[in-house]
Amino acid sequence: MSASPDPKSNLRKGRLIAAAAAAACLAMLGLSFAAVPLYRMFCAATGYGGTTQVARTAPANAGKRELTVRFDANVAPGLNWSFEPETTQINLRTGQTATVYFKIVNRSDKPVSAIAGYNVGPDSAGLYFSKISCFCFNEMTLAGHETAELPVVFFLDPALEAEKSLADVDTIVLSYTLFGQKPKGKLAAGESPSGKTGKPL
Numbered sequence: 001m002s003a004s005p006d007p008k009s010n011l012r013k014g015r016l017i018a019a020a021a022a023a024a025c026l027a028m029l030g031l032s033f034a035a036v037p038l039y040r041m042f043c044a045a046t047g048y049g050g051t052t053q054v055a056r057t058a059p060a061n062a063g064k065r066e067l068t069v070r071f072d073a074n075v076a077p078g079l080n081w082s083f084e085p086e087t088t089q090i091n092l093r094t095g096q097t098a099t100v101y102f103k104i105v106n107r108s109d110k111p112v113s114a115i116a117g118y119n120v121g122p123d124s125a126g127l128y129f130s131k132i133s134c135f136c137f138n139e140m141t142l143a144g145h146e147t148a149e150l151p152v153v154f155f156l157d158p159a160l161e162a163e164k165s166l167a168d169v170d171t172i173v174l175s176y177t178l179f180g181q182k183p184k185g186k187l188a189a190g191e192s193p194s195g196k197t198g199k200p201l
Helices: 007-046 123-128 158-162
Strands: 066-075 081-085 089-093 097-106 112-121 129-134 140-142 147-156 171-181
Touching: 066 081, 066 097, 081 171, 089 097, 089 147, 097 140, 112 123, 123 129, 123 158, 140 147, 147 171
Parallel strands: 066 171
Antiparallel strands: 066 089, 081 097, 097 147, 112 140, 112 171, 129 147
């Protein structure tokens, strides 16, 4: 005749299972909060997904290779702004610094804030595309019908010349998308600057 189950033993097992489940849930919650900053750090370190680099100064010496850098400007749905580069493309030698201005206009009658998401194509070029200064580093607010011309200062790292995946690439595209922002930095409804076009730095 088998012994009846010990109620205290069953209670202890139940508590252990509940504690383990709660710990697992808390761990998953913590990882979900850490995932975004960790992913951004990974992208910044590796250039993954066309993420550009941030630099304080340009290299002391220019490289040998010249490439075409094209500029693409977009506005997310729901943001009544216009946005365009002063020029659609430039030719640039690796290691040389370039400054390009983008013109933005708030076409609405009221102040509106926005932030620029960006990416570089091909993706592998992101590791060698270094920005010294960029309007994409900060949220922008324009009064109704206000116009602004904002610079991006950048260079192509000469180390690009040794990158096998870029050996046959002669054009790099820097693409921006402006996303509307709610006050206090909250994203406007339906507008999420994430993914390839729309990674706030």
